[in-house]
Amino acid sequence: MKSFEYQKVLCPADKDIRWRFLGKEFIRPLSLGKRTFLEVKPEGLAMLAREAFRDASFFLSTGHLEQLALILNDPEASANDRFVAMELLKNAAISAGGVFPMCQDTGTALVMAKKGEGVLTGTDDAFWISKGVFEAYTGENLRYSQLAPLSMYGEVNTQNNLPAQIDISSVPGDHYDFLFVAKGGGSANKTFLYNKTAQILAPEELLPFLAKSLGEIGTSACPPYHLAVVVGGMSAEYTLKTLKLASTGYLDSLPDRGNGNGQGFRDKSLETEILEMSRSLGLGAQFGGKYFCHDVRVIRLPRHGASCFIGVGVSCSAHRNILGRICGEGLFLEALDRDPARFFPDPAFEPEEAVSIDLNQSMDAIRACLSKLKVATRVMLNGPLVVARDIAHARLKAMLERGESLPSYFRDHMVYYAGPAKTPAGYASGSFGPTTAGRMDPYVPCFQEQGASLVMLAKGNRSSLVRESCRKHGGFYLGSIGGPAARLGRDCITKVDMIDFKDLGMEAVYRIEVRDFPAFVIVDDKGNDFYESFLVQKG
Template sequence: MSLPITEDDFVRSLADAIRFISVYHPPDYIQHLAQAYEREKSEAAKAAMAQILANSRMAAVGKRPMCQDTGTVNVFVEVGMQARFATQRPLEEMVNEAVAIAYTDPANPLRASMVDDPLFERRNTKTNAPAVTHVRLVAGDMVKVKVAAKGGGSENKARFAALNPGASVTDWVLQTVEGLGAGWCPPGLIGLGIGGTAEKAMLMAKESLMAPIDMTELLARGPSSPLEEMRIELYDKINALGIGAQGLGGLTTVLDVKIATYPVHAASKPVGLIPQCAADRHLDFTLDGSGPAVFEVPAIDGWPDIAWAPEAEGLRRVDLDTLTREDVASWRAGETLLLSGRLLTGRDAAHKRMVAMIERGEELPVDLRDRAIYYVGPVDPVGDEVVGPAGPTTSTRMDPFTETMLDATGLLVMVGKAERGKAAIEAIKRHGAAYLIAVGGAAYLVSKAIRSARLLAFEDLGMEAIREFVVEDMPVIVAVDSDGTSIHSLGPSQWRRPEIGVPAKAG
């Protein structure tokens, strides 16, 4: 008879796993990204990959989160029919206890992003619980756990379609991926679930992302089934879209495409698509009653020796404390800048509150005229850090506020990640402003450019409060210049490869 699995072993193992994946990339992701880095011909995309790889190594050495968005915890639990838990508590209760322990560890806190009541109050739970837990009963006497931490930027790009049985999944995937933009922080993975029902397709897509990355091996040996042929076709054609790292244009957008299938009603073909970002965080462990799981720290020589640092030669340095509209007007889309000086922070909740104050005729708590604002929600600092990992958040969420902010406050520069929508670009052009991007997936590296941080307003918003950073040589790319030219349109159009058989770009 199997040994009972104790509450402590389950909770401790899961909490340790959550902390582990916040710091360490799976070796297969690093291996495939390093190979893509070596192949890349786009200088902008190659530089972005270099930052992601250097950030990953720095996070592993410093034992700090690789990304400021430490994600929603997803847990898949397979319970053997003969397995025994020495507890009277519900499984989800133990999962959520593990999440709370992992995210509130004072020695290395993770960012709490979960809000209770999705419709109205949206109040932060402060522990990042609850997790999203799925349980399956299987044969055997052990418990297998798969855990992932899914960032909001990639999760928001999940898509579903109820296709007709004769429709092309490949065509739908290509059209869908091209419409996702760069908010999911490529290069990463695409997970597909095909068949079953709507919820089954999405669940398969999510779980497929936890399979090992094996595209290099698959390409080397060749496909052995129609499903593997489809994976290769989608891998080639998605990369031929030219989206590239961070949407800057390049050869590699995805490192792998995963596909899971299930029998389906004859009248149906449900397809779920979920992208995985550059913060590819997941692992699995098994409990048999003999004690908690132990996770082996990967050897640091598993990372390529890429010590990215901003090079002064050829890069324009920008003093944020003396910034003028004339300065901004001289920047061009695709140019790399090094920012130094005082940089404000603020994202969704802060923008919503400021716009509401403007509409009521109230004075804002901060003067934004001729200033730059960074869309970021950092991790809390530890030790001698002034701020924890502080990578950018997806900027399109601020698009509804952009016209009001530029018009009413005199704000001059915005910094985030991914593309901006048409209305936001028009507002940027109309007001002679600019939009810059930092590399998503390089949060720990970016934080090293931040010399000090102080709270200015909206303390109740937690990680979404308005702060003032003092930065030194913070690397950014001009994504939308004052003429309204967008690198997220220019870059992919230059690297698109129609000879691979990708469809004509819509619009």
Template sequence: MSDASFETACHRSVRALQLAALPLERLDLPPPTILDTPAGRFYRLDPSCLERLAAITWRRLQFGFPLAYLQELASLLTSPSASDLDRFVLRQLLANARASADGIYPTCQDTGTAILYGWKGDRIITDSPDDDRFHFERGMLSAWRDSKLRSSQLLPLAGAAERNSGDNSPLAAELYTTKGDCYELILLAKGGGSANKSRLWQETKALLEPARLRAFLADAINDLGVSACPPYGLALAIGGQSAEQCLSAVKLASLGALDALPTAAGDGPWRDLVTEALLLELAASSGWGAQFGGTAMARSARVIRLPRHAASLPVGLGLSCAAHRQLHARIGPDGLWLESVAEAADIDRLLADVDRSLAGGRQPQANSGRPADVSACPPDSATPATGAVGGHRSAADLPAVNLDDWTPGAPLTAALTDLRAGQLVRLSGSVILARDAAHARLRRLLAEGKSLPDWARFPLYYASPTETQEGCVIGSLGPTTARRMDGYVAELMQVGCGRLMLGKGERGTACAEACREHGGMYFAAVGGAAALGARDHVSAALLLDWPELGMEAVRRVTLKDLPALVAIDAQGNDYYNRLPTNAPEKETP
């Protein structure tokens, strides 16, 4: 009999990581009590401990990162191969982690779907008539309520109707029973942007030939783009006894939960280190970089090989974004333990180390992510700096663009039309927060022959914040994936609306064509830096319209020096289409 069970291999990996590799700290919660019976020794767990553990964990992961993760970002930032634009984005992400560590602003505005994996030993007994998921969800709800996190879950109603659950329920939980006296857990918050990049293909054995696999993976990496907030933790699964098992392996691998699998082929699941190195190579050479072009598209890669049916070769690809929010927890006879996160002082030291490294001679390399026609961009704005280190400029030195100098609905000013794709600028002035639901409603108004609200002529920022903490202007605020709004752009521009857009990631050709035809522009902000965006770059906020849309209600926000990339200029030039990946000479006929 082969010991090749995927479920068993997953649990072994999680247990090995928790016992040997992860920094777990004991929580001040009562341990399980001993219960001796004729059937042996059991451990009785007070259900309130599950609730408190869940509440503590989900709050901790919304405001902090494990130090090892931040060290990965720092390593990318100081790498000799990093482009100037890579360094700029990575410095923003580290500064965002520091801003969030104060416990006021969550790291990302998309505080995500609450997800839990658990492997419960059969010697652990929860002293409750309710199942464990009930108690974990109560703790999750407490964390969302007390920390003013964003409720993002929509419940299906009849037809196309939906409503927000209002409290981010339901919890997505997968709980398994195992042998033993320990309860291993992984709790996470998964945002929509990274989840939307999950892919599944049904292939054949021919794909395993090295040349074909390399070409397949190169296309898959190129198709990911940057709208899910790199640097990514890439996860690939090859095989699986079902499509569901393949994608489950992708999800767990993206969490690092399968890191302790064997690294040599055997009877069961194993980590393919050779293909992991290939993924990192392909990501670095793609040109996408850490959002704005360069080499830092990926911070890690995991490739899992799985048993499969002879007639099927499922292949799954997924990722974890820059808002890498998951923590391990363990319950056993010795108490309740939770993975630690970096304190503010730890991040300060890490940033100081980065500064010393750059000042010590690791100068930024030529920006591999700049537009192909470099002459179209002023030299000093085509190669932005990462901070006031070693003579490099800070974000405050970027060219300033005051959006209030433009009359909404009028042709763009010369100050805007003179900007070229590939420039970094500082945006200030009034913008309207309007994303998916608001755009759908605007389209419905047009279809009904009705006029659009006056605010639709203002610059549209595709974003929705977390709830506002007392004494703050706004909750965490960062861009959502702009490409989801592509289908609305031409319709809005035809009636003088939505000419200036702000979001994250690349757009489709329809957006660039609309900008060229109607004189519009699209700016891309750094994704995954919502705490920094709210704390440092918003000076005023007002609920303006459609409050019934909940998190997607329309708001007017005043920006203050928000760094952004001119991604599509008023001539329709698309910066992202000029990266090495998408250059015409590299396209396959």
């Protein structure tokens, strides 16, 4: 019989972190018998969480910004890669002002913590961490996205972005470590769990499978991505937890090989292979090119012999995660970058000229203009459009089912799938980027049959259902850049009026005015689909 030998599955080495000091008024040493403990006042937990989610909403890491700048300096990057990268850098610079969050979907608050057994709080830690989350989301120009179920089919917005997901584990030591993540719905929806068998553990099986998985992720979660792949896991939930940690870079310092006791490790060789695979797709940073991914993390875990879980997921261009620590020296947060503008290229990047589309025309005139353009053409939109997303679409469909006519605004205007963050004082709009188009796909045929939703604006790829409906009814889908919500809200949206379903809050119907709003023709009235052409070619 083999003797007992304990092995941590995930055992990353300490990383060299640049910390921001928050103070030490909430801590003190406490001697009990022969031991000295670290006593932490509950208010310190709230303050740390509040500051963490504020920082993560407005600032990015230096490493992430360096990766965006790399795209601008890469001669192999496509013009569209560079255009998206420049827009994301501009967005980061605006967001760093602390007024407009980088993305309108300010995310679900996730907290993963390791509490040393030598740390004493004397309270329900999750209560005080949640209080800090509450203070961040209600005190800043962030969005409330959490829905509370009242019944199996009825929901209401909690109006404060709670509840948060908080997981705390006990570990040896006298410090308290945190990972705070603001996870938007778009990237969370691109988390996939597959239950495979040992057959997948061969290059000729695993690599084609992962290539297909990249196509399934598509562009709707705002690339360039930080892609994570986890192979193995003692349970489905362990695989997915590891996947989330890997996508934030938390497991970067794992060893590069396993052992006979179940040590998890990074496969850096496979990471390089998958990164090259992602570049060969041609999807690029949303509208064609090389930069579908910034980087890839591949983690191999032990598994039960009867199953082989595989997790695939991404962290999007709003790469919002930040480390925290409470120790004898005080409270600390990972120092994020507060000067993104220094990454702007010199000389300034000048994109190719776009086609201007006047939205003050009739819908027939707008469609006639778009019909002359090829897919992938970049356009600049000027004029009015309406904003409606998931719940508004459901209500509009219910009107049809009751025999009612759709509102005239839905026939007369382009429809933008989006949900804004709060509007800062003195501005026309808050952060107001596009949401994932695919969630609205089932509504398109019935709306277009009624002469509505004939020109749509959102992010990501659409299904064949939308492509065929646009061909049949003369419709169009324009893809907006996923990610630069602060720039769109501050620079491109000049007026916002709520016009219907006011009870839905950020999911209400709005009429907005836009100026030089960038987009690309993705699906046209002939049934051509920019993304489909890439995926068919790569087969």
